[in-house]
Amino acid sequence: MTYVLAIDIGGTKLAAALVDEEGAVLRSATRPTPGEQVMAALGGLVDEVTGDGPAPVAVGIGCAGPLDRGTVSPVNMPSWRRFPLRDEVRALTGLPTVLAGDAQCMALGEHWLGAGRGSSALLGVVVSTGIGGGLVIGGRPLLGPTGNAGHVGHMTVDPYGERCECGGRGCVERYASGPNMTRWALENGWRPGAEHPETARPDARMLARDAADGDPVAVAAFERGATALAGMIASTAAAAEVSTVVVGGGVSGAGPVLFEPLARALDDVGGLAFVRAVRVRPTTLGVRAGLAGAAKLAWDYSRSAS
Ligand SMILES: [Zn+2]
Structure with a gap:
């Protein structure tokens, strides 16, 4: 069984999950979004989810916007302005990484599973x-x-x-x-x-x-x-x-x-x-829609890249 890593970044909460091709979640975790050092918190969260489990094949991220070609400037996260989130997560995980807006991921998640x-x-x-x-x-x-x-x-x-x-x-x-x-x-x-x-x-x-x-x-x-x-x-x-x-x-x-x-x-x-x-x-799907959409984004990206 292979998995992708789905990440959902909001102003109050960070969430991550390992998700298979059918949308089933192997493991997941959340933590509060800190005021600064968000990448450090995200790194800890990714470690917690991937840990000693199977290595994911790609990463999909949903993040509050606005976005601009892989960078994010979430209105309610003042420490991130034109922050190169896609490249930072790619560097963190060493995996093909794709990024979309949180509501775009919600729509994709509801389309996939909801x-x-x-x-x-x-x-x-x-x-x-x-x-x-x-x-x-x-x-x-x-x-x-x-x-x-x-x-x-x-x-x-x-x-x-x-x-x-x-x-x-x-x-x-x-x-x-x-x-x-x-x-x-x-x-x-x-x-x-x-x-x-x-x-x-x-x-x-x-x-x-x-x-x-x-x-x-x-x-x-x-x-x-x-x-x-x-x-x-x-x-x-x-x-x-x-x-x-x-x-x-x-x-x-x-x-x-x-x-x-x-x-x-x-x-x-x-x-x-x-x-x-x-x-x-x-x-x-409620609050799970964003994470589901981020997973679907990663699956589609890994298929198109291979
Ligand atoms: Zn307006």
């Missing part, structure tokens, strides 16, 4: 602190010339809308990310329910609970976010004939308070028959 299996054109969306995405077209990830294809969180759904942190205007993320829905709800009179201690910072999880309990402002915040997501999904479906959308990320755990208004909004904004035919599904 809710997007069999889809000829898939969009994966991660709704969390920010909004990320990835496309898998004809079974292959669409990465783009510098590695940034699929950044659907920064598609404009309202050109007259609010300024986004990215510098753009009217981006989906400004309406539908967890912190932005929470911010909007607070600005519009949402007061987290009595069961939440006063000291706790209001967040999207509390907002989802209150929306499920029928709080009108919380419900409206999710409807507003879902409508922005629907605009992005319909536009992406129109551009790439996407047939399946898999939605993951922490905010997707809100369930019906997100997915029901999303279905209604898609029914409203979608026009052409192939756009209206798009199917939206929640993630089935």
Whole structure:
């Protein structure tokens, strides 16, 4: 049996696993992402996973973006700016190494083993602190010339809308990310329910609970976010004939308070028959999707290289 080494790098957690050709995990480990010396921590993690086990044949890495031809500058990891991650991991392991964005890996993982299996054109969306995405077209990830294809969180759904942190205007993320829905709800009179201690910072999880309990402002915040997501999904479906959308990320755990208004909004904004035919599904792999996608990336790379 042969394996690849899959690595998933996020702002709070590093994860690695040895994965076989069917997607089964032989062993895996995680550790917190340190503020600096991230490569040292990653080296320790790789040792822990590969240890005295079988030697992997290739490495696939998913990392928060933006990316640029093998370098990464994750927004929430200030110590890495244009950091040559692919080459560093190649030097660390001595193996063929391939890199993609974390949400691109999520999409690829869901296509391989999750809710997007069999889809000829898939969009994966991660709704969390920010909004990320990835496309898998004809079974292959669409990465783009510098590695940034699929950044659907920064598609404009309202050109007259609010300024986004990215510098753009009217981006989906400004309406539908967890912190932005929470911010909007607070600005519009949402007061987290009595069961939440006063000291706790209001967040999207509390907002989802209150929306499920029928709080009108919380419900409206999710409807507003879902409508922005629907605009992005319909536009992406129109551009790439996407047939399946898999939605993951922490905010997707809100369930019906997100997915029901999303279905209604898609029914409203979608026009052409192939756009209206798009199917939206929640993630089935959850937090494991990124690692699965990184493994698939490595398998495809090792086959194309041999
Ligand atoms: Zn933006």
